[in-house]
Amino acid sequence: MARSIDLAVIPGDGIGPEVVAQGLKVLAAALPSDVKLETTTYDLGAKRWHATGETLPDADLERLRGHDAILLGAIGDPGVPSGVLERGLLLKLRFAFDHYVNLRPSVLFPNTPTPLAGNPAIDFVVVREGTEGPYVGNGGSMRTGTPAEVATEVSVNTAYGVERVVRDAFERAAARPAKKLTLVHKNNVLVHAGHLWKNTVDRVAREYPQVTTDYLHVDAATIFFVTQPERFDVIVTDNLFGDILTDLAAAITGGIGLAASGNINPTGEFPSMFEPVHGSAPDIAGTGAADPTATVLSVALLLRHLGYEEQAGRIEAAVTADLAERDGTPRDTDTIGDALAVRVAGSVAG
C-alpha cells in the first residue's frame, strides 16, 4: 500500500466542483497522517470546451496517465451539444485507461427513502463492462439529414473483453456472503453478443463452484429490480445494459445523490477513475443543494482500490451513520461534507 497518493482531480462542471470539494475533505480526513496526498486539478469539461473547443487534448491525457487515480465530479452543461463531452472526454478516459470494470454498488442505506413500497433489503453491486458493447463508437450515418438517412450503431464484444470482466465479477461474488452472480443480457434477440456473454459465464463458472449463477434478460431484470431487489448480489452485464440498470438501481436506493462508481483498470496499468453516477445538474449548481454523498462514497471506492480497505470502510460507516441519524432537515453540500469528515476523523481518533 502506497504511503503517498498522487491524485488527479477533474472537478468538471455544474455541481461537480462542489461535490468534489467535499470528497477531498473526507479523503483528507480518512487518510493516515503519514500518507502524503498530492492533488493536481485538471480543467476539463464544458468550461474548457466553451473557451477553447478542446475536450481532452493528448497532452492532458498523457499527464493524467501518470497519476495513481482520478477523482471526477461531473461533466457537461446544456450549452454543449449532446455527445461532445461524453464521447470526447468521459468515454475517452474510460477507453484510453482501459476501465473495463465499471463498478457500481447499490445499497439501500438505513433511513433512506426509496420509491419502492415496503423496505426491501437492497445490497448488490453491478459490474458493468466499461470498454466494449454499444459504447465503442463504431457507428455512422449516411445520407445524413435526408429522408434516405441510415444510421448505425455497432456493439462490439470480444472474448478477451467479456472474459476479463466476467472473471472480475466472479471474484467479487466469491468474496461476498451470498456468492451469487447474475448475468444480464438479451441473448434471445442479440444472439451473437448474448451467446458470447452466456458461454463465457458458463465456462468461467466451472472454476467457481461456490458461486451460484443465474441469467436474466435485461427487460426481466428491470422487473425484479422493483419487485424483488433482494434477489441480486453481483450482476455482470454489458456497457449499455449496465448504464440503464445502474440508474434504476440508484433510483430504488435513494436516488443518484447516493450512487457511487468506480471506473477500474484492475491490472493497475492505468489510473482508475472514480465518480458519482449523477451528472452536473446545472439547475442546482451554486445553490448548495447538491448532495456530496455519492462523491464521498466514490472516494471510498478509490481508497479500496488503492489498498486502503480500512479507510474505505470507515468512510462507508460514516455515511451509513450520517444517513441513519439525519432527521430530514435539509442540509447544504458543505454541511454534509463537514459532518462526514468529522465522523471519519472521529473514527480515526476513536
Add this chain to the structure above:
Amino acid sequence: MARSIDLAVIPGDGIGPEVVAQGLKVLAAALPSDVKLETTTYDLGAKRWHATGETLPDADLERLRGHDAILLGAIGDPGVPSGVLERGLLLKLRFAFDHYVNLRPSVLFPNTPTPLAGNPAIDFVVVREGTEGPYVGNGGSMRTGTPAEVATEVSVNTAYGVERVVRDAFERAAARPAKKLTLVHKNNVLVHAGHLWKNTVDRVAREYPQVTTDYLHVDAATIFFVTQPERFDVIVTDNLFGDILTDLAAAITGGIGLAASGNINPTGEFPSMFEPVHGSAPDIAGTGAADPTATVLSVALLLRHLGYEEQAGRIEAAVTADLAERDGTPRDTDTIGDALAVRVAGSVAG
C-alpha cells in the same frame, strides 16, 4: 368497419393457449351479434419446433398474411435454445408484417398493487419502434468459441423507419388530453442513431404545435418511471429501449399479468398482431394460475385497431371494474375470463 373478422390465432406454448382461450371468450362476448368472427388456429411455437424443427415456414407466413389480425398467446419453453423462436417466429412475424408500431399502454388500474410507494397516477403509452434498431438481426461472430472471438450486433436506423413511428406517436399524443410526447434514447453515446431520432422528433414537432415534447436518456427515464411515472403521457423510443422500458412499465402497473401489446402495421397492408407482454411461463402452465387479463386487454387493442372502438372501450371498462371489485381471493384463469366475459356481455345488454 368490417362486419366480419377473420382472425388468426397462435396460442403458442405454456400458458399461451390458456390465456388465449379467455381472450377469445371475451372477444365473442364483445362483438356485435351481426359481426361474424372466424378463427383459424396456427400450430406454431415450441411444440411444433420440437416435433418438426420448424419455426415459421413460408407456407404459414403466407396463410397468416391473409387474415385481418393475429392474436398470439406466448411462445417458448426452456427446451428450445434461446433465440430460436424469438428470431425465427416472433420477430420474424413482426418484421415480415412490418409491425412498426409496437404499442404498449401502461395504466395503473384501481385496486392494483404496485411496487411503488404511494399511489401514483400512471397512464401512459409507449410507442416502441418494431422493425429496426438492434433487433434487425444484423450481427455476427467470428472465431466463435475461441479466445479471439468477436461478436457484433448492429443497430440499424433509417429516416424512413424512424419518421413513420414518430408520426404515429405524435398522432397518439395529439389525441390524448395531456398531449405530451417524450423521446427516449441515448443520444449522448449512440450519437448517430440518437441524432436521427432527435432530429426527426424536432422536425415533426413543428407540425404538432399543440404537443409538448421532451427528451430523456434511457437511463434517466428508468429513474422517472419509479420516481415520477405521472410525468409520462406518450413515449416514443427505439426497439430495444422500448423492450426494456415496457417491462419496467408493466412492473410498476401491477405486473406483466396486466400488460397488453399490439404489434401494429398502421397502413393495413399486413395483419397486425396482438399479444400479452408476458411469456409462456411454463412453471405455472396447467395450474390455472395464469392471469388472462393482459390477453383480454390485447383483444381490446385488436378491436380498436379493426375499428371497433366502442367494443374496445367496453372491454377496458370491464377490466377496470373487475379489478376495482376484486377482493384479493385468488381466481383461476377461467374464472377471470368468465367474469370479464359476463361483464362485457352485460354492458352490451345494458
